[in-house]
Amino acid sequence: MEKKGDELFAVLKTVDDPELPAVSVYDLGMIHDLKVERNIVSISMVPTFAGCPALDIIEKDVRKAIEQIDWVQECHVAFSFQHEWTTDAITDTGKRNLKKHGIAPPPDHYIPGEQWTVNCPYCDSEYTSMENVFGPTACRSILYCMECRNPFEAMKPVIRTGARQKSG
């Protein structure tokens, strides 16, 4: 089982988010659980943003990639809301690959509802400005670097919100 598990994870590290080429669904922290019963694989995934239209594509891509493995006969992929995805689940590899794509990883310290800032993914300058919290996809924001004069994007921080939190 352990060997099969390693093999499955190795494949999942190659399935990229269709809207973030070079960042795998594994590194985005979307894999919650794997189950293997003989040659049938069941994968429980955690959706990123609820309104993300890429979820269906991701489901299909994961299933197809896993079914490429010789011993796998069937693969079932299901999204579960039992566990919430937060941006803390992004791995260090994921953060590095986001930067390569011109997208800054989410800030480490974030209070829901408050303004946040990130360094430029190109030159690492702190001198950046928020152009639009809402970007081309639900999970991204648009920023500008005053130092190297590049527009860039950042992953919106999403963390668990306690009740009665400051709302903005």
Add this chain to the structure above:
Amino acid sequence: MTDNVGSAEEAKQNPVYLAALKDLIYQMADDEFIVAFRGSEWLGLAPHIEEDVAFSSITQNTMGHANMYFGLLEELGEGETDILAHDRSADERKNAVFLEKRNGDGNYLEEPYYDWALVVVRQYFYEELKRVKLDALTRSSYVPLANIGQKVLMEQTYHLAHWKLWMEQLQHANEEARSRIQERIEEAWNAFGDAFELGPKASDIVTFQLIASEEFMQKQWLKEVEAVLVSPPAGIPQKRLGNGRNQGHTADLDQAIRTFAEVYSSDKEAVW
């Protein structure tokens, strides 16, 4: 104290619980869906391009939230999401009535004389209420609903912050902005009253601890909104357009359904 109910199968064991639960989820789903539809009509028409990106992103995500609630109904045996969203007539829908109001005169395809003040006030009122309801849902006795509440709450923070900022800025802008916003606040105040209600099964909904009481949620909402409004109208919001929770709607909802279900109705058997 109601014991937590962990799954759709478990919920189906108690018909009274099931009926109350379904009623509440229909209200949540129908609110989200119609707000997202009215929002989608603004695509390409927002005051500036950054706002267009922001509003359409919020709208897309809100449609995703509607989809999650419809998904819960599907699990509870109510049929497929697409049918629940597109193939129910106005008198089967439970959304709050002010949410269905047209964005203005004209229509999306020709001469859309939409009003930005109307939409800023409506979205802001709605997002403040959504926040209060989500807070309460995280403690719901129906665990799948509580999970969704927590998930949506994490994302909705951004939506609420966006509309709150518009409200604050327009109320402190020039005289024209101030008076147009104030006019829309008074108008919304006259018709937003049913949004706090939980419909004919309200007492079961509260007894089973599916969500907090109408009074509690209205009080929380008033506290938040009155802190942001420069001149809050007196009293509590009224129900002058009717009560959507009792499936009483205006002609605007028929117009919305005709529009969003046009493609679906043209071939109900089509596979997408």
